[in-house]
Amino acid sequence: MADANNGRIEIESVTKRFLTPGGEVFTAISDVSFTVEPGQFCAVVGPTGCGKSTTLGMVSGLDRPSEGTVKVGGKVVDGITDGVSFMFQADALLPWKTVLANVALGPVFKGAGKAEAQARARDWLRRVGLAGFEDRYPHQLSGGMRKRVAMAAALINEPKILMMDEPFGALDVQTKAIMSNELLGLWEQSRPAVLFITHDLDEAVALADRVVVMTSSPGTVKAVYDIDLPRPRGSVQEIRFEPRFLELQHQIWDTLREEVERAYARTAGGPVTEGKAA
Amino acid sequence: MWGDTSIKLGNMFGAVAGFLGVLLLLFYLAGFARGRLSRRLAILLLLGPAVLLLLVGIVVPAVRTIYLSLFNEDSTKFLGGGNYTWAFGNSDIHQVLLNTLLWIVIAPILTTALGLVLALLVDRLRGQAVYKSLIFMPMAISFVGASIIWKFVYAYRDPSQPQIGLLSQICMWLGWHNPPNWILSHPLNNFLLMIIMIWVQTGFAMVVLSAAIKAIPEDVTEAAVLDGAQGWRLFANVTIPMIRSTIIVVLTTVMITTLKLFDIIRTMTGGNFGTQVLANEMYSQAFTEFNNGRAGALAVLLFLAVVPLVAYNVAMLRREREVR
Amino acid sequence: MATLTPTERKSPEPARAAPTRTGVRRALSSPLSTVAVLLVTVVWTVPSLGLLITSLRPQQDVAQTGWWDFFAHPHLTLANYHDVLFNGGFGVSDGLMPYLVNSIAITVPATIFPIVLASMAAYVLAWIPFKGSDTIFFVFFALQVVPLQMALVPLLQLFSGGAHIGGLTIFPAVGMGGSYAPVWIAHTMFAMPLAVFLLHNFIAQLPRDLIEAARVDGASHFRVFRSVVLPLATPALASFAIFQFLWVWNDLLVGLTFTGGAPESAPMPSRLAQLSGSFGDHWEILTAGAFVSVVIPLIVFFSLQRYFVRGLLAGSVKG
Numbered sequence: 001m002a003d004a005n006n007g008r009i010e011i012e013s014v015t016k017r018f019l020t021p022g023g024e025v026f027t028a029i030s031d032v033s034f035t036v037e038p039g040q041f042c043a044v045v046g047p048t049g050c051g052k053s054t055t056l057g058m059v060s061g062l063d064r065p066s067e068g069t070v071k072v073g074g075k076v077v078d079g080i081t082d083g084v085s086f087m088f089q090a091d092a093l094l095p096w097k098t099v100l101a102n103v104a105l106g107p108v109f110k111g112a113g114k115a116e117a118q119a120r121a122r123d124w125l126r127r128v129g130l131a132g133f134e135d136r137y138p139h140q141l142s143g144g145m146r147k148r149v150a151m152a153a154a155l156i157n158e159p160k161i162l163m164m165d166e167p168f169g170a171l172d173v174q175t176k177a178i179m180s181n182e183l184l185g186l187w188e189q190s191r192p193a194v195l196f197i198t199h200d201l202d203e204a205v206a207l208a209d210r211v212v213v214m215t216s217s218p219g220t221v222k223a224v225y226d227i228d229l230p231r232p233r234g235s236v237q238e239i240r241f242e243p244r245f246l247e248l249q250h251q252i253w254d255t256l257r258e259e260v261e262r263a264y265a266r267t268a269g270g271p272v273t274e275g276k277a278a
Numbered sequence: 279m280w281g282d283t284s285i286k287l288g289n290m291f292g293a294v295a296g297f298l299g300v301l302l303l304l305f306y307l308a309g310f311a312r313g314r315l316s317r318r319l320a321i322l323l324l325l326g327p328a329v330l331l332l333l334v335g336i337v338v339p340a341v342r343t344i345y346l347s348l349f350n351e352d353s354t355k356f357l358g359g360g361n362y363t364w365a366f367g368n369s370d371i372h373q374v375l376l377n378t379l380l381w382i383v384i385a386p387i388l389t390t391a392l393g394l395v396l397a398l399l400v401d402r403l404r405g406q407a408v409y410k411s412l413i414f415m416p417m418a419i420s421f422v423g424a425s426i427i428w429k430f431v432y433a434y435r436d437p438s439q440p441q442i443g444l445l446s447q448i449c450m451w452l453g454w455h456n457p458p459n460w461i462l463s464h465p466l467n468n469f470l471l472m473i474i475m476i477w478v479q480t481g482f483a484m485v486v487l488s489a490a491i492k493a494i495p496e497d498v499t500e501a502a503v504l505d506g507a508q509g510w511r512l513f514a515n516v517t518i519p520m521i522r523s524t525i526i527v528v529l530t531t532v533m534i535t536t537l538k539l540f541d542i543i544r545t546m547t548g549g550n551f552g553t554q555v556l557a558n559e560m561y562s563q564a565f566t567e568f569n570n571g572r573a574g575a576l577a578v579l580l581f582l583a584v585v586p587l588v589a590y591n592v593a594m595l596r597r598e599r600e601v602r
Numbered sequence: 603m604a605t606l607t608p609t610e611r612k613s614p615e616p617a618r619a620a621p622t623r624t625g626v627r628r629a630l631s632s633p634l635s636t637v638a639v640l641l642v643t644v645v646w647t648v649p650s651l652g653l654l655i656t657s658l659r660p661q662q663d664v665a666q667t668g669w670w671d672f673f674a675h676p677h678l679t680l681a682n683y684h685d686v687l688f689n690g691g692f693g694v695s696d697g698l699m700p701y702l703v704n705s706i707a708i709t710v711p712a713t714i715f716p717i718v719l720a721s722m723a724a725y726v727l728a729w730i731p732f733k734g735s736d737t738i739f740f741v742f743f744a745l746q747v748v749p750l751q752m753a754l755v756p757l758l759q760l761f762s763g764g765a766h767i768g769g770l771t772i773f774p775a776v777g778m779g780g781s782y783a784p785v786w787i788a789h790t791m792f793a794m795p796l797a798v799f800l801l802h803n804f805i806a807q808l809p810r811d812l813i814e815a816a817r818v819d820g821a822s823h824f825r826v827f828r829s830v831v832l833p834l835a836t837p838a839l840a841s842f843a844i845f846q847f848l849w850v851w852n853d854l855l856v857g858l859t860f861t862g863g864a865p866e867s868a869p870m871p872s873r874l875a876q877l878s879g880s881f882g883d884h885w886e887i888l889t890a891g892a893f894v895s896v897v898i899p900l901i902v903f904f905s906l907q908r909y910f911v912r913g914l915l916a917g918s919v920k921g
């Protein structure tokens with residue numbers, strides 16, 4: 001049972017192979033190693049299909065490495081990691097439950113009483129700016145509002161590690177910027193370690209302390225960059241015009257472009273399909 | 279009487295409540311497990327019951343049926359293939375096998391053909407929902423209920439008396455004044471029983487085929503029409519080939535149901551008057567003759583007849599899905 | 603047949619029109635085809651109508667004239683229903699009421715048990731992969747081939763005698779006389795392959811995020827199954843429930859074999875099959891009895907037609 005009291009994530013020489021339905025062995029990631037310090041905001045970028053989600057699955061304990069180890073707080077992950085919350089591109093809200101019940105679900109799963117869970121859920125809905133929407137159902141909210149609910153649901157358990165798999169991938173540009181700012185604001189308050197997957201390099205640089213670039217499939221770590229932009233960063237729209245941002249962005253893009261092109265060339269032979277959730 | 283009823287319904291509710299209660303308790307307790315153990319427990323408790331039921335209820339009995347089929351009636355003497363040579367050598371069983379063959383050829387073909395024609399015709403009609411519902415309705419009725427309905431249609435009365443069976447009455451209206459006792463007339467009775475099967479299954483064929491026809495892309499038919507295909511030519515060269523695999527699936531599905539058919543024969547004739555089929559003969563061997571060896575051999579024959587049909591059916595469905 | 607998937611929208615339904623602009627339909631369109639369909643519909647409906655009318659006519663009328671005479675001399679009575687349910691009528695001791703109760707008491711658990719157990723198994727096979735899980739799924743799938751008849755005799759022996767190795771009882775006798783348990787268990791067993799197969803197809807396609815988010819929040823597999831998977835799978839569960847309910851309600855073979863036709867536990871069809879054999883001439887009894895047994899499926903059919911068709915098509919190869 002891994003414990004995230006200090007949320008240090010150590011990924012050591014992890015390889016993951018899948019058995020395809022056809023019976024062949026498919027290597028999704030190969031010999032991946034990197035570390036996320038407690039309280040650090042770490043973004044992972046890489047072309048679609050390079051194994052980013054797979055890596056995340058192994059940190060949360062949903063999946064097991066074929067080789068290598070994943071440690072959280074110094075302990076090898078075995079079973080679902082404690083103190084972890086997840087946020088996906090889709091909102092992962094249960095359609096038959098109200099907003100309040102959806103947010104309260106985390107504490108209920110953790111064993112909290114219903115009254116306490118609801119009180120905490122109310123508090124978190126207020127923090128994400130959704131006071132007054134407690135009794136709505138997910139389908140009655142806009143995309144951005146549902147994202148906020150998902151954020152409250154992810155943070156209510158006060159995770160030591162927050163894992164986000166392209167959380168804003170499906171949003172329009174403006175909503176995405178607003179949500180990014182709110183995420184940073186909430187993160188500053190409790191400072192969990194964040195593992196943030198995206199294929200939007202600007203987003204990664206604007207938000208993260210560390211950016212891990214992965215190669216195209218089978219994924220390995222190509223390079224790790226520390227982002228020394230000062231915090232608090234303020235608005236993500238404005239930071240994009242700062243010289244240091246542009247410098248880092250160019251530097252990382254040079255590394256990444258090669259991989260994206262390679263991944264594209266591989267799919268361009270057949271019908272070009274837009275990967276759904278990278 | 280009412281006391282009896284409440285005891286019975288009480289048993290029912292008790293069983294359901296007990297079943298769900300035990301499961302919930304097990305889930306609750308097992309929910310405390312953590313780590314690797316929790317995964318193993320989940321697999322064991324959630325999958326275990328189904329696997330156990332399958333083993334005890336189907337796998338072991340099926341193997342045992344094969345084993346029993348090699349022995350005499352009370353399984354005390356080994357006969358080898360004796361029951362199988364009986365099945366293929368006995369003239370009564372010849373009649374059974376012949377009837378079964380007739381059933382699985384004629385009933386599915388007529389059902390599918392009629393279903394196809396209806397599928398083509400009915401969608402263009404005003405009030406098609408009503409027609410479709412009424413034709414599909416027999417699917418909801420048990421074979422026993424259907425048999426009684428048709429037994430009444432075939433009811434025989436001496437021609438001198440007022441008729442109560444619709445079929446005889448229609449014959450008389452049409453000028454045939456001494457219609458036979460339908461159910462006793464061999465081999466006609468076999469076909470009269472098949473009509474029940476067709477009556478029940480045609481709605482199924484119609485609904486499935488109608489959906490398949492609707493799924494034909496419009497541009498395919500349009501292109502054919504522009505090329506000058508009309509009416510029958512269009513039907514034979516475009517529609518039929520496009521829904522070929524669905525036709526085969528319907529045909530084999532009805533065939534499988536027909537092979538296992540037991541209820542109609544049991545209710546209508548009990549297998550008498552030359553109408554016996556494999557599934558009912560198997561039942562009679564097991565539960566009136568108490569010959570487990572012969573019953574086993576007939577069950578195995580039934581199984582061997584079903585396997586290729588199901589395999590073919592699955593292969594068709596798979597291919598269809600890949601094409602999509 | 604057709605498989606259920608979460609996104610399934612275009613399921614075949616008899617009650618929905620899709621106008622086709624071109625093609626065969628128009629080419630074949632003629633008054634002749636209207637007449638043909640009308641004719642088939644009449645032929646398909648009249649036998650049932652005859653049953654219904656006969657069951658409502660006084661006994662003398664039924665014995666003396668054909669049911670079509672009703673249109674000339676309409677007399678209606680519910681006496682046959684009273685007789686057939688409570689008294690039994692001519693030459694038949696006791697009514698059908700006990701059998702009707704048996705049918706209900708058999709069908710409800712025999713629908714609930716397999717659905718619950720099969721959805722549990724389907725969840726594991728779809729969402730907790732382990733070594734051999736594919737093989738197990740394939741075995742479930744393949745066992746749909748085995749006809750009921752293959753298992754009947756040994757299973758009956760097992761229920762009535764138990765299973766023993768040497769002196770050790772590994773499976774206790776369930777006891778056959780007047781108990782529902784053998785029928786419940788037999789129906790549950792025979793439903794398993796198809797139920798697991800269909801529900802697996804549906805459950806495997808549920809959104810991964812919902813399930814994984816709950817897992818990461820600390821919900822056990824049991825909790826996820828109960829709070830997330832079951833509610834999401836409701837459409838598939840409903841379709842299968844309707845199919846299984848009708849299957850059990852209409853079944854003759856399993857009910858007859860595992861109750862022996864005893865009034866304490868035998869369902870309606872086995873009694874009707876018996877009556878049809880021995881009292882075939884008392885049509886007022888038989889028709890009323892038959893109508894009592896078909897009325898519940900007909901209500902399901904006409905009120906839940908869409909789900910009914912979906913369930914039926916999904917399960918049509920069972921047996």
Ligand SMILES: Nc1ncnc2c1ncn2[C@@H]1O[C@H](COP(=O)(O)OP(=O)(O)O)[C@@H](O)[C@H]1O
Pocket residue numbers: 018019020026028046047048049050051052053054055217275277278
């Ligand atoms: N359960 C699985 N079985 C087989 N292959 C998988 C499985 N999960 C992921 N993959 C494959 O592994 C590769 C990496 O997937 P993923 O981690 O989702 O990529 P990313 O999130 O970077 O886009 C993909 O090619 C995907 O098809």
Ligand SMILES: [Mg+2]
Pocket residue numbers: 052053054165277278
């Ligand atoms: Mg991904």
